[in-house]
Amino acid sequence: MTPWLSIVGLGEEGLPGLTPAAQSLLDDAQVLIGGERHLAMVPDDGRERLTWPSPLSALVADIESRRGQRVCILATGDPMHYGIGVTLARRIPREEMIIIPGVSAFSLAAARMGWSLADVDCLTLHGRPLSIMASYLQPGRRLLLLSDGAHSPAEVSALLKTQGYGASPMTVLEHMGGERERRMEGAAADWDEQEGAAFNTIAVACEAAPGRVVLQRSPGLPDDAFRHDGLITKREVRAITMSSLAPVPGQLLWDVGAGSGSIAIEWMRAAPNGRAIAIERVAARRGFITENATALGTPLLKIVDGTAPEAFEGLEAPDAIFIGGGLAEEELLPAAWQALKPGGRLVCNSVTLEGDRAVLDWQARHGGELVRLAISRAAPLGSFNSWRPLAPITQYAGCKQ
Numbered sequence: 001m002t003p004w005l006s007i008v009g010l011g012e013e014g015l016p017g018l019t020p021a022a023q024s025l026l027d028d029a030q031v032l033i034g035g036e037r038h039l040a041m042v043p044d045d046g047r048e049r050l051t052w053p054s055p056l057s058a059l060v061a062d063i064e065s066r067r068g069q070r071v072c073i074l075a076t077g078d079p080m081h082y083g084i085g086v087t088l089a090r091r092i093p094r095e096e097m098i099i100i101p102g103v104s105a106f107s108l109a110a111a112r113m114g115w116s117l118a119d120v121d122c123l124t125l126h127g128r129p130l131s132i133m134a135s136y137l138q139p140g141r142r143l144l145l146l147s148d149g150a151h152s153p154a155e156v157s158a159l160l161k162t163q164g165y166g167a168s169p170m171t172v173l174e175h176m177g178g179e180r181e182r183r184m185e186g187a188a189a190d191w192d193e194q195e196g197a198a199f200n201t202i203a204v205a206c207e208a209a210p211g212r213v214v215l216q217r218s219p220g221l222p223d224d225a226f227r228h229d230g231l232i233t234k235r236e237v238r239a240i241t242m243s244s245l246a247p248v249p250g251q252l253l254w255d256v257g258a259g260s261g262s263i264a265i266e267w268m269r270a271a272p273n274g275r276a277i278a279i280e281r282v283a284a285r286r287g288f289i290t291e292n293a294t295a296l297g298t299p300l301l302k303i304v305d306g307t308a309p310e311a312f313e314g315l316e317a318p319d320a321i322f323i324g325g326g327l328a329e330e331e332l333l334p335a336a337w338q339a340l341k342p343g344g345r346l347v348c349n350s351v352t353l354e355g356d357r358a359v360l361d362w363q364a365r366h367g368g369e370l371v372r373l374a375i376s377r378a379a380p381l382g383s384f385n386s387w388r389p390l391a392p393i394t395q396y397a398g399c400k401q
Contacts, residue, residue, distance in 0.1 A: 001096050005063065007073045007085050009102030010034075012178025014041040022100040029072030033063070037199075038074035056087065064091060078104035082124040082146060105201045108176040109144050112183070113203050120144050128300075130155050135269045135297025137163050137206055138214055145202040147172075150195065153184075156202055157191035164212040171203040172196060215296070219243070219266045225296065227288045228260035233324055233349065236375045237393055238262060241322065244347045244397040247271035251319035254279060256308045256326075256336065261289035261301065263322045268298040275300070277315060281307045309335030320345040327355035333362050340400045350394040359396040368398025 006025040011017045018026065026032075032039060033050045053059050063071060078101040079085030085099050110117040121136050124146040133156070136143055145156065153172045160168050166189030174182040174197040184196065188204070208214065215221055220239035226232055233241060241263060245253065247270040255264035258278035268274045278301055280286050286303055293301040304311055308323075309331050321336045327350050336346055346368075350356050363370050373393040378385050 001093070003096055003098045004067055004069065005071050005073070005088070005092060005096055006098045006100070007075055007079045007088065008100050009077050009079050009083075009104075010038055010041065010074050011077060011102045011108075012175050012181070014178075017102065017177075019100065025098060025100070026072050026074075029070045031066060031069055031071045032074065033059070033071065034074030035076075038076070042074070056084075060087060060091060063088065067096070075102075076105070077102050078107075081106065081122070082126070103177070105146060105176065106144050109173050109201045109203055112173055112176065113142075113171065115142055115144075115203070125152055125156075129294070130159055131294045131299045132297055133159060134163060134295065135215075135217060137165050137208075137297075138216070139206060139208045141206045143202075143204040143206065145204065147198075147200045147202055150198045150200070153196060153200065153202055154191060154193050156204065157188040160188035160204070164209045165206055167207040167209060169205045169207070172200050173203065174200045176201065217269050219270055221262070221266065221269075221296070226260045226262050226265075226292045228262075228292075229285065229288070231259035231285065232262050233259075234375065234390055237349065237373055237390075238266060240371075240373060241347060241349060241395065242266050242270060244395065245320050245322060245345055247274055248319065249273050250275070252276065252316060254312075254315070254318040254321045254336075254339070256321060256323045256332075257281075258289055258303075259285055259324065261292050261303075263324070264289075264301055265292055265296050265298050267320075268301060269296065275302075277302045277304055277318070279304045279306055279308055279311045281305065281311075308332055312336075312339050315339075317341050318344060320347070323348045325351075325355075327358045328352070333358060337366070337400060342400060344400045346396070346398050346400065348396040350396070351391050356394045359394060363396055363398070366398055368396055371395045371397070 008022045008025060031048045035052055039049055075084050081104045106122045120142045122144050125148045126146055160166055168188045170186060170188050172184040215225060219242035220235050223232060223235050247267050249272040253267045253276040255276060255278045258264055258280040261278045264276035264278045267276050278289050289303050293299055312335055317339060319341055321340060326332055327348055348359050350359050373395055376387040376389045379388040
């Protein structure tokens with residue numbers, strides 16, 4: 001099919017920065033689409049113009065209906081890096097589009113900072129919870145953040161202070177590549193409410209307060225990193241469980257009977273773009289999950305109120321399922337296995353004889369591995385120390401063929 005949709009990346013320099021190929025697509029278009037800032041760069045010659053609405057999905061459907069017309073979308077920088085091109089590529093076949101990127105804000109910011117872009121975490125705050133930053137905060141890490149507006153620098157500085165990273169140097173880069181380019185610098189702890197431009201990118205060099213406990217992205221966060229009522233998969237068992245679940249970028253986990261949400265949160269922290277659904281019937285525990293997900297940088301964790309297996313109905317099929325309790329329920333394991341995608345992983349931790357009986361029977365009929373986990377922690381005993389055993393765990397791990 002002949003491409004009918006073009007997506008052209010524009011910088012602050014405007015039309016003079018376009019390549020001849022990009023300018024040709026713009027000139028040939030019957031319909032122009034973009035933000036008010038982008039459309040203002042193009043002289044009004046009577047062609048149809050559409051600005052981005054809220055929500056964006058309404059215009060995406062309109063764009064799809066315009067096959068047969070020549071449509072040109074003007075986007076900021078690289079439309080395939082957190083841009084409109086990513087959204088449209090999910091809906092429109094690649095052969096129907098021509099995409100010509102401009103220089104991304106991340107590339108410009110890295111050049112202004114003198115940072116190697118390959119060694120920087122690039123995030124967007126546009127339309128996303130600010131707390132997604134939290135899982136990236138570690139000493140020495142560098143972050144580049146696409147802002148959600150003029151208010152973002154103050155919000156970023158407040159989060160850094162709350163997380164113990166108030167000493168981190170911040171740089172706000174406004175209107176990079178244009179006549180209004182401006183740079184503001186300071187420590188997060190000292191950042192004030194100075195008024196800035198809405199179009200900005202934030203650079204953060206993470207610096208932790210002395211004695212700050214570093215929360216790694218690899219599995220096995222301290223138990224006290226989570227708010228819970230005692231129903232939590234303990235740190236050592238959690239690390240082994242995550243190894244069995246094998247987080248993969250972009251895949252979906254169901255955490256059944258999630259409790260504090262520790263397994264779902266560790267999955268999302270460990271797997272880039274990992275997704276998870278926490279299923280929990282107790283309201284207070286769902287509150288813990290929400291708090292923990294926000295504090296630990298996984299605010300996009302989906303929380304479902306319900307009891308398994310009834311709560312499975314209508315959910316997206318998972319790539320992995322973790323079950324930490326209720327294994328003696330006769331319908332639970334068959335329903336979980338049925339819900340799994342082919343090649344999906346099922347991991348169950350049992351602490352009761354009834355649960356052990358269920359997973360032993362399941363393994364005999366469906367294969368998989370059984371492991372017995374016995375963990376002891378050193379604890380005071382009078383003036384000495386002694387080993388205090390945790391409840392032993394029977395772990396089942398199987399792959400659906």
